[in-house]
Amino acid sequence: MKSTLNKTDEVNGTIVIELEKADYQENVDKSLNQFRQRANIPGFRQGKVPKSLIQKLYGKAVKADEINKIVTDEVGNFIRDNKLKILGEPLPDNSDEKLVDLENDEILKFYFDVALTPEFDLPLDKSVELTCHKVLLEENLLDEQMDAYKKNYGTYLSVEDEAKDTDLIKGTLTELSDSEDKDNLQVIENAILMPSYIKDEEIKSSFTGSKAGDKVVFNPKKAYDNNEAEIASLLQTTKDKVKNIDSDFSLEIKEVTRYQEAEMNQELFDRVLGEGVVTTEEEFRTRIKSELEKQFKPNADHLFIHEARDIIVEKMKEVKFPDEFLKRWLLETGENRTSEQVEDDYPKILEDLKFHIAKQKIAEENNISVEFADIEALAAEVAKAQFAQYGMTNLPADVLQNYTKSMLEKEETVQNLYDKATEDKIIDWLKENVTVIEKEISSKEFNDLMNERTRLQEEN
Incomplete structure (x- = not known):
């Protein structure tokens, strides 16, 4: 077997695989023998079918299949062994003059067109300026977060006052009946209701x-406008058991509890951030502000890398790409994609491809690599950020660990994390090697900026 690469120019080439009979005949004979052992043909015992009949019935198909396997493997091996950097995938040349006659050609030649990744210089140094946004949280938003913590970490306390519609009223709920049958009347010892959920205004006012x-x-x-779910909740039973209940009930009130917001004290600090992390309200506000501002970092990095992308794509404007091959590859591998769609989409696809190989070049030339430990660390950060969006900043270690573990069990998630970890390292490299212009911006202005970029991306 002989394999060669014939370059037509610096970004296009053809891999030629040459097979002689000795390269595939042993595999063909082995497969035909396996067919013979399994064949169930009338008139012959299994495993005793003549070789000549097996050859006649299956010879051509088996030969074609084995040759296809050998050629496919060899193309992949040739690319790997010769460290070829290709774009897309090899495409077979099926032109008439390149067709193979499996029965008559002594030497079988197979041709695969390939697109080669172009070689290019990419100067990224201090002459390149990139904007890095530093998002500052407005004080009113920080105040809102403080109020949210006080509400979220509050509790219900017993009060002697008259009940408000948002209080919880607890007591013994007893079914009433005028009939003599009092054996099956319901009694709920620990009934709970909140007047604000009652639909009937007259009944609601009787509790307020x-x-x-x-x-x-x-x-x-x-009271609940015949809502079976709410009635069942009050009576502490299931919906199917309340369909025929139309009795009056008496609630003997045992306790009225009112929701009290948490105080801005050490107990709240410990519950939100962990025991002893901060000890004063000022430290608490500073720490929370810092944590909230960190939540803007992924989007700030998103803007940073997209500005870098625009500059890199512009620097690669004159780099030659195998355009015709890539369009052919997009057309042949794209489901239901038309030539017109390929032509329309190609400029944007080419920009994405340029940035992709530019990132590969930066990573390779600067020994930037991602280990599984990096992926684990990023997964933990992503998990923390997801919980932080709901104000959950002090998760138990085992909860965070289990959630992170579940993320890493999904192959697609791991690949996404690998790509993100790689891009994060490239962002760090860029920040060290280009001139970074830090721009302070309010969270409102930053959100407006992100919304505008999203709108422009959707339009394009």
């Missing part, structure tokens, strides 16, 4: 202003 020791008689069906 009540207090411990009072008894309120009402009809749950009327």
